[in-house]
Amino acid sequence: MTSIGLPVPPGFTITTETCQKYNQGGKRLPHNMMNEVHRHMALVQKETKKVFGDAENPLLVSVRSGAKVSMPGMMDTVLNLGLNDEAVEGLARQTGNKRFAYDAYRRLINMFGDVVMGVDHHRFEHAFDRIKNKYGASVDTEVPEEGMVELVEAYKEVYRSSVADPFPQNPFKQLELAIEAVFKSWDSERAVIYRRLNGITGLIGTAVNVQAMVYGNMGDDSGTGVAFTRNPSTGENKFYGEFLINAQGEDVVAGIRTPKPASEMSAWDKKSYSQLMKIKTTLEKHYKDMQDIEFTIERGKLWMLQTRTGKRTGAAAVKIACDMVKEKLITEQEALLRIPAGDLTQMLLPSFDPAKKEISRVLCKGLPASPGAAVGRPAFTADEAVERTRAGEKVILVRRETSPEDVEGMHSAVGILTSTGGMTSHAAVVARGWGKCCVAGAGDIQINAEEGSFTVSGRIFHREDTISIDGSTGEVMQGATPTIEPKLSGDFAKVMRWADKYRSLGVRTNADAPADARRAREFGAQGIGLCRTEHMFFEGDRIVSMREMILAETTSQREAALEKLLPYQRDDFIGIFEAMKGLPVTIRLLDPPLHEFLPHDADAQLQVARQLNIPVEKVKARVERLHEMNPMLGHRGCRLAVTYPEILKMQVRAITEAAIECTKRKVRAIPEIMIPLVGVKKELELLRELCEETIRETRQALEFTGRVEIKIGTMIEIPRAAVTADEIAEVADFFSFGTNDLTQLTFGYSRDDSGVFLPEYIAQEILVVDPFQSLDQTGVGALVEMGVERGRKTNDSLKLGICGEHGGDPSSVHFCHKAGLDYVSCSPFRVPIARLAAAQAAIMHG
């Protein structure tokens, strides 16, 4: 900011490399670092004409972390550094404000004690409460000068008794300890968790900024504020901030006092406000992005303390990116890279249906801190939120305020509700960054965390009471309010058009029913990459015939049952082909083990026996015979087709008949038959022959001579299939990497069972992310690359896609682009994410 001519207090930066050296060198400060610090401090002294630790004209500094990626609240800050028993008097004389000087000193002891020396901050709070009581003060500004002097003594005592050493009087010692504390905080548990939750990797450490202090707490002509250059919730190009008169920066962020909106600032200090507006424009021109700024007005002079790229919701990211292209600040490509693809989810998620919101159920209104609609039960501590979420509950974290220690609980909750704090409070900023619903500063709510309840408008809510919070309006409602589907903005459509222009990777969807197929098509899906057929056998009468088929004792009995299923299957496929007309539909043949279609409890077995008019013992015996120790590794997928070819024949006949029927109706059907779980070339070879024979027979039976082209391919989901892809590709028209199963087998993790140890694995950082959420590029990815390379080697017209849930995960989409796949396929709601991620991958990797 200094280089673009903005008013910034003088200071210097200790680089991230120094932090790395510190961490690699056994947590010791590099030996010449403090010499460098002395040299730079001399320059700051010269510029400010003050002297660090001086009894007459003391220079005070702030020490802040400066990581490359903004991690709000994660890294520790110490203000007012350089004060000691002598300098505080000098500051008092210099400013003519003894109360201010002692207020600054008590803040230093408090922050230094808490952040640098690990003193329990409650002990400082208790000491403060005693002083407040003594002077009958309800807020800290009401404590008079003598109270502040007493408070400093009390704080020094807290410090001494906790640290077993007096508060350090040497300012350079203070500085050294503070710098080290910033370095240490890089590896603190909460910083590590934050980076993990946000997928921040590849950084080497934090920088440290040492800057001369300016004071927002020097009286009513002083103040401090934080602001975003545009609205971080909606993206609207409107300055959006908050300020507090006579306060230091951390008062705003910590949410202890509720600040005023920036719009009111002009009335208080017109000059500073208009200067700030100019600076806002300068900053956006310079950084070409929305900024999150921190400023202080010291006795009428505006100082800029910090600027960084501001966090924003998905909707805001889309709007800001589009607006900035219009404003010619950035290009379309830059705009696309600006929008975190995963954040689009927020825009696609439902919101509360305004028509069904009952006014009588609205309990109170807080600040609309992060948009969204959350329904859940209150949890009162972060740990509780984590635990209950793990147990499968949906919880809303209800807190007076949140702090960095709470991030894990905040992340696991479906929404966050705080009773104090503003739009830029910790809760608000963090929630917005995640696109998680948050209502902040709902002051009417009185929380009793110990009892596990909160009270609002005279009513009391406990852990078992469901509430709804609306992050777009700030409303808190009792019970579960119904939600509606989102309407997508014109900007959203524009971003999608740009994405399609730049991406080379196709995007398909996983859909089993016409309605899903239609929705995905609206979201821009270019085909169905995975149409599972097993769900089709559960509806109504079908399950009866399906069970009849499974319980059949001879092939001909089985064929008779399959004959009954055929019309259902055919109609299913006609519906899907019509929904996707002109686009390819990849149909996976029956995959799950047969036991999944039979009931396992005695009553239901009896019912099945009655329905099919067979003895119940037969049903039981079949269920037992079908029981497997490890069904995931059992008789399923194409293994079923090998042992019961008549099932495959029925399905292929249904597909062919449906395609022919569509052709007759002038609907272009492009079915692709996908054989699941192939591990050996011969499996696919045999089953491909059987499919082709069935297609031929079906055409002949219907006397159809028109054009119906059906590709036949396989899923690559068994490690052996990836390894022997060269062989398999010789008999496949396409491969679709089934990365769900491939991940299970490559890691040897059952998705059903790994819940017992996976969280522990992630907590211990054995795994960085859950490999079922984001593709493990080192291991599973290596097999995918092998499959691509070997498959293309023997079949250069091979089409390649992916149809695991990874298809909608941005980093996995990047991987797929780099691996040279033709398309990804994901659930309908993730199609826009995949389109954007694919464009970003194309722009970044070419």
Add this chain to the structure above:
Amino acid sequence: MTSIGLPVPPGFTITTETCQKYNQGGKRLPHNMMNEVHRHMALVQKETKKVFGDAENPLLVSVRSGAKVSMPGMMDTVLNLGLNDEAVEGLARQTGNKRFAYDAYRRLINMFGDVVMGVDHHRFEHAFDRIKNKYGASVDTEVPEEGMVELVEAYKEVYRSSVADPFPQNPFKQLELAIEAVFKSWDSERAVIYRRLNGITGLIGTAVNVQAMVYGNMGDDSGTGVAFTRNPSTGENKFYGEFLINAQGEDVVAGIRTPKPASEMSAWDKKSYSQLMKIKTTLEKHYKDMQDIEFTIERGKLWMLQTRTGKRTGAAAVKIACDMVKEKLITEQEALLRIPAGDLTQMLLPSFDPAKKEISRVLCKGLPASPGAAVGRPAFTADEAVERTRAGEKVILVRRETSPEDVEGMHSAVGILTSTGGMTSHAAVVARGWGKCCVAGAGDIQINAEEGSFTVSGRIFHREDTISIDGSTGEVMQGATPTIEPKLSGDFAKVMRWADKYRSLGVRTNADAPADARRAREFGAQGIGLCRTEHMFFEGDRIVSMREMILAETTSQREAALEKLLPYQRDDFIGIFEAMKGLPVTIRLLDPPLHEFLPHDADAQLQVARQLNIPVEKVKARVERLHEMNPMLGHRGCRLAVTYPEILKMQVRAITEAAIECTKRKVRAIPEIMIPLVGVKKELELLRELCEETIRETRQALEFTGRVEIKIGTMIEIPRAAVTADEIAEVADFFSFGTNDLTQLTFGYSRDDSGVFLPEYIAQEILVVDPFQSLDQTGVGALVEMGVERGRKTNDSLKLGICGEHGGDPSSVHFCHKAGLDYVSCSPFRVPIARLAAAQAAIMHG
């Protein structure tokens, strides 16, 4: 044989390439083939001075298959080809023996009808029976001339009514059809099964030998025989054969008449016998191996019809190889290559304890056709044997005689017992090839296959009665006779010494107990490659403490229970270290999921609750919580150590204490700690640290400062571990490929469940062999190679081994040698096999 001057009837050979062309060309004979046949037949006619199909001086030929590998009985043969209604009279005149001529003709019609045209052979047999009855003949030689003439008419009628065409009178038509039948038989079900069972691959087809006929059935100065140049059962250098007077070759092999031993031949035809003895020596000198020969004496003149390398038992293979080295016929390396490594199993298997054989239980005595001791229940058809074996029963196939159609049933039975047929009958030859116990020609036994029983010495035996058969003595006994361990011959030891001289691959054993370890050491194991620790927790009181550990609710309760297990574990390890002193012992830490240690039925759960004095609900709840959908992919292996580090600590402490105790006792212990189921580098890194820390602590606690070096490594059994072996090798001292689990995960086959579809997969030739028996080199092998290559890339001192059951499978051992592993580890009994296979691999691949 012609080229080394032996008396061979003139003929020619149609190549295997022609067979391949036939099979690839849609089962049509190459168009110019018959022209070539005509050309060669002209040469044969010239040499024999006979004319094919001539009414006066007819040339007859045999048509036989000639595959590269001997497949006894698998390929079809037609004799006496060229006879028709005119030529038969010519033959009668030419030989002055009308009965002989018509006997030849009826044989032709029978064989041609059966083999070439697929006529049910029972129809011919019924016709023969009618003639025999008419003439009161009990055996075929008693049927007079006029009977034979009648029989030919009857056979022609059988042929006509079955084929709907008269028997072909054109001899070249006969020849063409016969050649085609040989080609077709290459792909017949039984040939395919035989090749599969014997692991014969890489062949393109069969050749066809067309040869002028010579007759062993021209009267009492004629005969036919088969022989081995050495004893194929024991390897003794003694001519070993059988002959029949006045018979054609197939009469011996089919076991219809019981032939005489070769030793009696000299008395019947001294000249031919001494000629045969000379030929025997010539053949062995030429082929440098024991030969299986077929000969015919036509009116006092000896003709050699066939020679091929003879099948033999494992013991015979060892003896013959050693003898031939002594005789300077072959080198040590050649000798090693001669012995099929897998056949050594036979020599290591138990035999009946002579001390416990009760004479009173011996029912009868047949021929000792193939050594071994089999105990099982009779099965009367091949299908029955297959089915009952699949159901888990041990069966002995009891048949009058066996035929190529029976091979699958013979293979599945534990032993074979026939009531007719000699030492070279189908049953004997096939069983010997497999090293399967066989008693042949036990003529006292009367079989009633329809009723499912046999009678011997007035007693009747049914399907549920256990019998014992001794393939080394020919005894058939009632009940189960006890067995004893084998004594290994000096030749065996010699072969093992040679093997050790030539192999570069180490051989270790899988053993969990001192007794197994000692036995394996006797068999030559160079260490333990896999010592599983889970079995150690089941004995006596241990299981109580183990359950206490699993049911513990806090870490300290768990530690208390583990403290009780520690002394047991320590003593286990001391025992094993003492047994293996000076050799490495790789100990795998606890691997199976914890639920395996808890009972699943209510009664046993109640007992556990009482033993541990806790409510039974707690036991039930824990069992339920431990239940997994796919335990193979669940909470096991190193995942247990990550979540319950105290279990690992106890085991490592026990290992360290045991090693220290051994060192104090002057026993050199070389423990290697193996962490199972690693898939991610960080797992091993963390657990390695924990092991090292525990080792340090244990040393300190015992104040031991001496030398105890403990390597720490991992199993590579998760596909991801193979793929990321470069990363994992950075923190491993050794890799041991756990190819059992690696096969499960690479194929996605659960060993517990794949029994439902694997047999079908092998039957349909989707898989050539069961990948759990022989390593799948294409898929699983590729991952092993990847693991080796990548592991060595980052850690060049990495030790590499394999510890799946594949370590004792010869072809897998070859693979391991080529892949560059340091050692294989297998069960104690397979150690000699692995040593030999390793030597063979080194000789073959360098």
